[in-house]
Amino acid sequence: MLIHLVVIAWGYVVVMMAVAEATSTTGTVLGAIFTFLLYGLLPIALVVYLMLAPARGRANKARELAAQEAARRGAAASPLPDEGGEAAGDAVAPVREKL
Secondary structure, X not given: OHHHHHHHHHHHHHHHHHHHHHHXXXXXXXXXXXXXXXXXXXXXHHHHHXXXXXHHHHHHHHHHHHHHXXXXXXXXXXXXXXXXXXXXXXXXXXXXXXX
């Protein structure tokens, strides 16, 4: 999938940037951490979220269609109220003992 390639490639670039920052004579490890977070994790999280938006939309649509189909089948399968396929509740409420 294209998104895997994008994530792996950008992750490699950002890790190399962070390593260069940490090993540079004027760089710091804290700067490397911020480089990794601000150039790596935040942008790639946004890209993954945006690239997976169509898939999320298709999944939501399929879930809605499945729920509508289940509701239609449930309504059509039981013309009588007592044939709903659900277990009956207790007819008599349990009696509590008095202390």
